[in-house]
Amino acid sequence: MHGSSSERPALARGAGQRLLIVAGTSDAAELLSTTLELAGYRIVAVAAAAEGLTRLARERFDLVVVDATLPDVAELGRVRPTLARRPPVLLLVDYASLDRIVPELGLGERDYVTKPFRVADLLARVKILLRGTGAGPARGDGLAYCDLVLDDARCEARRGTRLLDLTPAEYRLLRHLLVNAHRVLSKEQIGRYVWGDHHGDNAIEQLVSRLRRKVDQDPPGLIHTRRGFGYWLGRVDAEA
Numbered sequence: 001m002h003g004s005s006s007e008r009p010a011l012a013r014g015a016g017q018r019l020l021i022v023a024g025t026s027d028a029a030e031l032l033s034t035t036l037e038l039a040g041y042r043i044v045a046v047a048a049a050a051e052g053l054t055r056l057a058r059e060r061f062d063l064v065v066v067d068a069t070l071p072d073v074a075e076l077g078r079v080r081p082t083l084a085r086r087p088p089v090l091l092l093v094d095y096a097s098l099d100r101i102v103p104e105l106g107l108g109e110r111d112y113v114t115k116p117f118r119v120a121d122l123l124a125r126v127k128i129l130l131r132g133t134g135a136g137p138a139r140g141d142g143l144a145y146c147d148l149v150l151d152d153a154r155c156e157a158r159r160g161t162r163l164l165d166l167t168p169a170e171y172r173l174l175r176h177l178l179v180n181a182h183r184v185l186s187k188e189q190i191g192r193y194v195w196g197d198h199h200g201d202n203a204i205e206q207l208v209s210r211l212r213r214k215v216d217q218d219p220p221g222l223i224h225t226r227r228g229f230g231y232w233l234g235r236v237d238a239e240a
Contacts, residue, residue: 013123014040015181015234016144017062017130020087021045022052024070028092032065032122039123040145061087063129068093068112088129092117143178146235148215148222150175159218169194170211177223177233186230 019041023029029045037043044061046052049070056064068091091112111125143150147160150171157164157174166174176185176193187204194207208231212223222233 013182013234014127014130015178016040016042018042018044018060019126020052020055020061020064022049022064022066022070023047023092024067028067035119035122036065036126039126041126056087063087063126064089065126066091090122090125090129143175145178145181145233146220146222147218148178150178157215159215162218164214166211166214169207170214173207173211174215174233177231180233182232182234184226184230184232190231 014036019036021029021032021036021043023032023045024047026047029047033043033045044055044059046055049066052064052066055061064087066089089110091110092115093112094115111129113121113125143152149158151157152175155171157166157171172194173190176190187201190204190208191200194204208223208225212221215223220235222235224232224234224236226232
């Protein structure tokens with residue numbers, strides 16, 4: 001099964017990160033919103049750069065997707081002095097205008113895809129930019145994937161409407177798996193994150209087993225074993 005998954009690469013997916021889309025036409029905004037929402041991101045869409053700046057000033061976003069052909073897109077280059085946090089930006093550009101990509105765009109790290117874009121290219125560039133920031137899947141003061149939500153302010157975890165009764169070690173493990181969704185973590189990596197050192201394979205196996213029983217009472221199962229490698233969190237259909 002592991003071999004067949006590697007032979008059929010899946011589209012890059014998110015895990016609840018919050019994205020701002022700045023697109024001038026409703027068709028473009030709808031296409032981007034639908035594509036990214038289906039890929040596991042949470043979306044806010046606006047029609048103009050000025051409106052995007054307003055949202056950036058008062059809300060937290062992990063990444064901004066911008067149609068570089070908007071007439072007021074240069075306004076985004078003036079956010080350096082006003083924003084405490086500058087998310088990375090993915091520009092959508094016409095192939096003929098590659099030599100005119102806004103050089104002063106100051107939101108942070110940036111990349112581009114040309115229009116019309118391929119879905120696989122768009123999702124891949126989004127994921128790479130997010131990985132560069134170290135941003136985990138965010139929802140309010142916590143993390144989220146599917147219907148699984150961690151609230152770091154309250155140190156609580158929920159699966160749908162069900163509150164999970166987690167120990168501190170289980171909570172730390174779940175958080176580590178969520179931040180690294182779709183990435184296999186070795187037992188050594190898990191032990192060092194949860195306890196600060198490697199507690200031995202048996203202790204980690206028992207911890208993962210207890211957490212899995214609590215999280216995966218409801219389908220779909222989210223915590224999986226990659227035999228010989230470690231553990232990962234995510235939907236199996238997202239890996240296939």
